[in-house]
Amino acid sequence: MMKTPICDFIAEYAKGDVLRLHMPGHKGCSIDTAWDFSHDITEIDGADVLYHSDGIIEESQQNARTLFSTQKTLYSTEGSSLSIRAMLYLALLHAKNNHRQPLIAAGRNAHKVFMTAAALLDLPVRWVYPQSETGLLCCKITPDDVASLFTDTDQPPTAVYLTSPDYLGNLADIAGIAKICHRHGALLLVDNAHGAYLRFLPKSQHPITNGADICCDSAHKTLPALTGAAYLHIAKDADASLCEWACSAMSLFASTSPSYVILSSLDRLNGYLYEGYAQKLASYCERLDDLKQSLADHGFQFVGNEPLKLTLYTKPFGYTGNDVASHLMAHRIVPEFYDPDHVVLMMTPEIPEHTHAHLHKVLCSMEQRPPIISRPPRLPHPKTVLSVREALLSPHVTIPISECRGKILAAPAVSCPPAIPAAICGEEIDDDVIALLSYYGHEHCCVVE
Template sequence: MNHDESPVLDALAAYHRQDYANFCPPGHKQGRGADRPVLEVLGADVFRSDLLATGGMDDRLSRGKVLERAQELMADAVGAEQAFFSTCGSSLSVKSAMMAVAAPDDVMLIGRDAHKSVIAGLTLTGIRPVWVRPRWDAELHLAHPPSPHAFEQAFEEHPDAVGALVTSPSPYGTCSDLQGIAEVCHRRGKPLIVDEAWGAHLPFHDDLPTWAMDAGADVCVVSIHKMGAGFEQGSVFHLQGGLVDPVRLKQSADLLSTTSPNVLFFAAMDGWRRQMVRNGTELLGTALRLARSARAEIDGLPGLNVLEERLVAKEASHDLDRLQIMIDTLDAGISGYQASDWLRAERAINVGLSDHRRIIAQFTFADDEKSADRLVTGLRDLTRTSLPTPRSVVLPRPEDLELESVMSPREAFFAAQEAVPSGDAVGRTAAEQLTPYPPGIPAILPGERITAGVVDYLRTGVAATMAVPDAADPSVRTIRVVRAG
């Protein structure tokens, strides 16, 4: 295929040349009606290219097949059989994949380190999860992805499971043994879905972890905005093999997605695909070298430790995306929350993830020596700054985080509920999910029996400035539980 082509961008350019008069949405009429202060902040070109996908970018019958050709090019670029664009983020794409594989009351094996969007999919569909436990590093207080052996055991215990879902890379950049998990699934004729939201870039450089399609996944979901050059909410789900019906997958996405997709998202994804095919190896190679140099400099700063080999040791993760730099701040006597807040407030530097003892600095092909130096300098200044002793977070034992599921997420979400003081919630069945964010992995799911350990973790975490934004009470003074009786 001709990867110098960019069907969406070409269609937008043709649209502008035609100078259409529009008596259809959007109401701002390509920015003519937008308020001047809005234009000054957002820019006129954003509005100029905001138009209908059908009846704008393409005609009312989509006879130009603009989106279809862009998706075919994306699939060809990464070696998938089919690709589908989504403008509602990977949260929608994951739900669509789940619906394509399982029906209400079907059992699906799911890594317990799944993103909250997976829980939303369970609540909407009525799919019943069998949780596959991650491997726990009690010293680092970090969950490594579940192993193929864990999925093998889960299938032996639940042979009726219709498939499996795993998250890889994790928000920490750690990766599962996807090839091993795919082999476990395929021996049984079951499909593997991979939430690869953090891995859109993986197909385009050999020194990055193996991407899901190459490892044998049947469906994988990627967020172009996370490590690529798409706008927020731009997502693609890829399909291969004969275990997932492409019509069912497309219909599932259609049920959940908007009928007013943003053409800007399509254009950015289409253009990024062309950029990666042309220059991805060079751009990502430069980014990897830059990240390697920054790792060494950061690791040499007093009190800061860059975690790398420890993350891919035996009984840990299978691989690591080394564009994600995990920085442990424990020896510096500060929390990751403090480090993140100080860098933003004092040095205008934002990091992607923070927790009680670490931050994640994300490098992409958009970084250069100047941005890398700014990060290293900011972190050096941080180590020379006196910050208050951080609030202690009660770190639960692994078993305190392995909550018993007594109801399905859907049953618990729709059950009669009540809010009780968090101390009184111990032993009760959760009716809501409570998710430290980022990374967005729920500590408590609807339908799980709440333990004292996880309540202490969340309460002390919030006191230490952990964010739990999806809780009905973000202070976690109260928790919503299934009403007794």
């Protein structure tokens, strides 16, 4: 049994006959009968303080540390977005503590929060592009690529930042890359927003197991937790100073009113993960493999090697991702994401048993057609005119893409999801950038005035 101290405290408090003369303003009473507000509290007496915890939150986070086998795990009620900001701040402090100029080498497919956080922290970034291009969403970086970051330069990075799994479900060789980073005294930071569940596979594929120093996980993306529930994890053998600074790093960016509804969802999740989740996940992955196999027999192709993502690569089957997504939505199946090339379906053991057969039937009612022979535009390498920080902090104006040529990008041009910037702030918008922005459906762009 794993205890659920936060849930227990809130349940007791909601039962008690107390006059709530503290925030939130609803006082435990909902204005709509469909919702129960009685469990929604924030940091009141006895409820601990999220980033100065020594009570129920600390006990619950300790349970999470046991589950993820970390030196430190902190909760976030503001998604991986908060954890990524904290992670970059920690990387900055770590470099300075070692008397080095901070420099982060980051895979080009980083989520936009990476870029905005680096800009706010004035943290220099060296973008790492993949050797072979497969569009904006995926950035295959190998241990050899990472090794060259340290040898071909007079300023080696102090940290390497990777997104793994990526939005399409590709896992990087974290173990191989971690060895190289550590050999060169650099931290390995991983955006594992899509991979919290990886820890519970028969052989853990979680970045912390595989050697990353720090990572973020969005519990809410792949585990049964409420939206916003996430973690910041620090590895057992990582520098102890990272753990010392972790709470101040989170509280630098976090709200001072954390949602206890989200915290209790993380607290309850500990018990759920402890009580047989690994077996449930293993047998679900087998069922999902069977589904993928029968879809492959019908002619569908997939990308990615992450067990819980079902990412259709649709053009070889004769459709755009948008076509397949429309077909699914016409049958009341809502994908996570689609673009001209892919449809991303996020699968978890929480999906009701019969739905695989339904999904199979709906997808297989599509007849294979001659393949569509077109590829996403190449990733542009435009001229950098301003630093990301200078561009982001400049007065800006939003104008149609058709008028953008020669202007400087001010804010990351992203569609959400996947929130991967099609161009980097501070770059001069050229024809290649316009082609990429148009391909991913952008009509407007925010440029420096």
